[in-house]
Amino acid sequence: MPTTQASPSTFLYGANVHANGIRQHYLRYGGQDGARAERPSIVLIPGITSPAVTWGFVAERLGQHFDTYVLDVRGRGLSSSGPGLDYGLDAQAADVLALTEALGLTRYAYVGHSMGARIAVRAARTQPAGLTHLVAVDPPVSGPGRRPYPAKLPWYVDSIRQATHGMDAEAMRAFCPTWTEAQLRLRAQWLHTCYEPAIVQSFEDFGRDDIHADLPKIQTPMLLMTAERGDVVRDEDVAEWQKLAGQTQHVRVPDAGHMIPWDNEEGFYAAFGDFLGQRLDAVR
Numbered sequence: 001m002p003t004t005q006a007s008p009s010t011f012l013y014g015a016n017v018h019a020n021g022i023r024q025h026y027l028r029y030g031g032q033d034g035a036r037a038e039r040p041s042i043v044l045i046p047g048i049t050s051p052a053v054t055w056g057f058v059a060e061r062l063g064q065h066f067d068t069y070v071l072d073v074r075g076r077g078l079s080s081s082g083p084g085l086d087y088g089l090d091a092q093a094a095d096v097l098a099l100t101e102a103l104g105l106t107r108y109a110y111v112g113h114s115m116g117a118r119i120a121v122r123a124a125r126t127q128p129a130g131l132t133h134l135v136a137v138d139p140p141v142s143g144p145g146r147r148p149y150p151a152k153l154p155w156y157v158d159s160i161r162q163a164t165h166g167m168d169a170e171a172m173r174a175f176c177p178t179w180t181e182a183q184l185r186l187r188a189q190w191l192h193t194c195y196e197p198a199i200v201q202s203f204e205d206f207g208r209d210d211i212h213a214d215l216p217k218i219q220t221p222m223l224l225m226t227a228e229r230g231d232v233v234r235d236e237d238v239a240e241w242q243k244l245a246g247q248t249q250h251v252r253v254p255d256a257g258h259m260i261p262w263d264n265e266e267g268f269y270a271a272f273g274d275f276l277g278q279r280l281d282a283v284r
Helices: 033-037 052-062 089-103 115-124 153-165 181-193 196-205 235-244 265-271
Strands: 011-019 022-029 041-045 067-071 108-113 131-137 222-227 248-253
Touching (some): 022 052, 022 089, 041 052, 041 089, 052 181, 052 265, 089 196, 153 181, 153 196
16 A cells, blocks of 8 residues: 655656646655756656546656656546547557657656556657667556456446536545555545546557557657556556566566556566666665
């Protein structure tokens, strides 16, 4: 479970930029403008129903070491949403590319979880000049002709509809029974910002988009981080991933399901090792 922050908060501010034709909202942790020349920034891309604020406890730790930006993916949180937008993977990847340009980032890493990892992979295939590292955290490896993603769409839709109606932490516990009270309250507060058609398209695209075709085009050093539990990424999936992108390092996080930092937060940080140049399990 997420640990209590022992050090001062690294949160700086939330802001919006207009990039790729939409409003993109992000939260910034830990960085100073001068730090960009000294070390890469991190662009953290959350999963299918995770507004940026729900990854704040992770960004606090990342912010101790890096200039960290947590994105509200379109259709979630405070970024552009509603009917008329393209919620496909290509549009989401184009958002990330445009965001880094709008922010003026010149050296940065993508850290994407689940859907966010697929977005990072699709963006990285274009070999953006400033991208130094890519971390794909338990990405759905489903796609055309592949086994389906193990989660079920009604779990997402039912929880979003309840949150839209209004729900408290105890009602959210039925969907996330192992989470802390604080995490349940936060999810109950923000889940209604997830636009249901966007979530439905993203979920269905797990079976339609072929991210494996992107992997050979990626030259960036890559870390594939997977959960010991949850059956999202199996051993044979890891082997295929590494065959397609030979530069990929792999680590499994013990005692964790798909929502890795919620299940084993310290194990999540330890799994990065020194891949990003600094160990995240060393608290400053």
